Amino acid sequence: xxxxxxxxxxxxxxxxxxxxxxxxxxxxxxxxxxxxxxxxxxxxxxxxxxxxxxxxxxxxxxxxxx
Numbered sequence: 778x779x780x781x782x783x784x785x786x787x788x789x790x791x792x793x794x795x796x797x798x799x800x801x802x803x804x805x806x807x808x809x810x811x812x813x814x815x816x817x818x819x820x821x822x823x824x825x826x827x828x829x830x831x832x833x834x835x836x837x838x839x840x841x842x843x
Contacts, residue, residue: 792821800825805833815841 799817803810804826818824818841826834826841 792819795821797821798823798825800827802827804828805830805837811837 794817799814799822801810801814801817801824804814804824805811805828810826810828814824814826814837824838824841826837828834828837
């Protein structure tokens with residue numbers, strides 16, 4: 778069995794969402810929103826996170842920036 782070839786953008790080190798902005802609501806919860814925000818950032822997007830709790834998005838943004 779051979780490994781699948783990575784997509785051309787992955788070879789170049791460019792994420793699929795590079796140059797795009799992702800706005801994620803409810804991003805500071807422990808589930809879906811946070812996972813979506815982290816994945817979008819990993820794929821190269823600039824991520825805007827929002828949540829009803831003021832301090833949570835700030836901490837998530839700091840974590841994503843690292």
